[in-house]
Amino acid sequence: xxxxxxxxxxxxxxxxxxxxxxxxxxxxxxxxxxxxxxxxxxxxxxxxxxxxxxxxxxxxxxxxxxxxxxxxxxxxxxxxxxxxxxxxxxxxxxxxxxxxxxxxxxxxxxxxxxxxxxxxxxxxxxxxxxxxxxxxxxxxxxxxxxx
Amino acid sequence: xxxxxxxxxxxxxxxxxxxxxxxxxxxxxxxxxxxxxxxxxxxxxxxxxxxxxxxxxxxxxxxxxxxxxxxxxxxxxxxxxxxxxxxxxxxxxxxxxxxxxxxxxxxxxxxxxxxx
Numbered sequence: 001x002x003x004x005x006x007x008x009x010x011x012x013x014x015x016x017x018x019x020x021x022x023x024x025x026x027x028x029x030x031x032x033x034x035x036x037x038x039x040x041x042x043x044x045x046x047x048x049x050x051x052x053x054x055x056x057x058x059x060x061x062x063x064x065x066x067x068x069x070x071x072x073x074x075x076x077x078x079x080x081x082x083x084x085x086x087x088x089x090x091x092x093x094x095x096x097x098x099x100x101x102x103x104x105x106x107x108x109x110x111x112x113x114x115x116x117x118x119x120x121x122x123x124x125x126x127x128x129x130x131x132x133x134x135x136x137x138x139x140x141x142x143x144x145x146x147x
Numbered sequence: 148x149x150x151x152x153x154x155x156x157x158x159x160x161x162x163x164x165x166x167x168x169x170x171x172x173x174x175x176x177x178x179x180x181x182x183x184x185x186x187x188x189x190x191x192x193x194x195x196x197x198x199x200x201x202x203x204x205x206x207x208x209x210x211x212x213x214x215x216x217x218x219x220x221x222x223x224x225x226x227x228x229x230x231x232x233x234x235x236x237x238x239x240x241x242x243x244x245x246x247x248x249x250x251x252x253x254x255x256x257x258x259x260x261x262x263x
Contacts, residue, residue: 020205021170042202042234049205112242113206119241120234 005074007033013052015064020052027070027083034072034079036142043120044081044140050113051085051136059089059134078143086135091128151175152201154182159263162193164254168200176211183215183226192224195257199230209242216247225249229257 009030013019024045031041048068055066067086073079097114118124121138128134152175155166163186169175183194196212198204219226227249231239239245251257 017174018170018172021203024203039233042232043237046203046205046234046238049203053205053207112209116206116238116241119237 005034007070007072009068009070011068011070013066013068015056015061015066019056019066020049023052023066023068023085024048026068027081030070030072031081031140034074034081034142036079036081036140040140040142044083044138047117047120047138047140048083048085050116051083051138054092054113055085055087055089055134058092059087061087061089061133063088078141080139080141083138083140084135085138086133088133091130091132091134094126094128152178154178156182156186158191159258162195162261162263163191164195164197164258164263166197166200171198171201171204171208171212173207173211176208180211180215184218187219187222187224192219192222193261193263194219194224194226195254195261195263196226196228197230197254197257198228198232198235199254201235202232204235204238206242209238209244212244213242213247216244220247225261227251227257227261229254 007030009026011023011026013023027048028041028045031044052066069084071082094114117136117138122141123139125137126134152167152169152171157164165179165182167179186194216226228239229251230253231250236250239250251260
């Protein structure tokens with residue numbers, strides 16, 4: 001597999017209402033430049049929105065910032081975008097977050113962002129520790145069979 | 148940065164259609180809920196949400212949609228959705244909405260099936 005082009009973007013965004021839309025639009029523009037399909041872009045932007053909301057709503061960070069890095073790579077068999085979303089907050093337990101089921105009839109209806117992120121992206125890894133912040137690294141491929 | 152949601156209502160003989168335009172987040176979800184609850188208070192028991200002009204939803208907005216569905220079920224009514232983008236359709240399935248609300252590809256099909 002030969003990488004033919006790489007585009008990078010870094011953003012630091014304040015944790016204010018609807019800032020996740022700015023992050024999603026930036027990533028969407030990068031993906032369009034790489035020729036990614038609209039359906040893949042929509043899935044990626046929804047995942048980015050959920051990750052930013054999680055950071056804003058739950059991180060409890062003092063600097064009130066979300067740090068984003070996007071790397072888009074065109075390859076011989078398609079393209080991929082790597083997204084890193086970081087906060088400097090309190091960290092969280094991914095297993096506990098995955099266990100939430102906010103369905104009809106449930107007492108708690110919120111907190112399914114992580115499941116959505118994992119469903120919409122091809123790869124997701126989480127680095128988090130108590131008081132040490134959180135980084136979510138996620139990857140979207142234009143082709144599912146990328147190897 | 149704000150992404151204000153707009154909601155339009157079309158009353159039908161046997162229910163109503165809500166048309167959304169914009170981002171369904173916490174604020175947008177509450178706007179839909181306010182309109183839906185007004186209709187429920189007015190004895191509307193069949194509600195179709197047409198999301199043709201909504202391209203983004205988030206999990207907070209969906210949690211509010213689930214609350215609306217719950218209230219309608221408690222009143223013996225039903226809620227359905229139509230004209231979803233593929234990613235919103237997938238998101239609704241992941242979040243379990245598809246288990247409690249019918250989803251239609253087109254408004255015409257929905258109106259016919261729901262008897263609106």
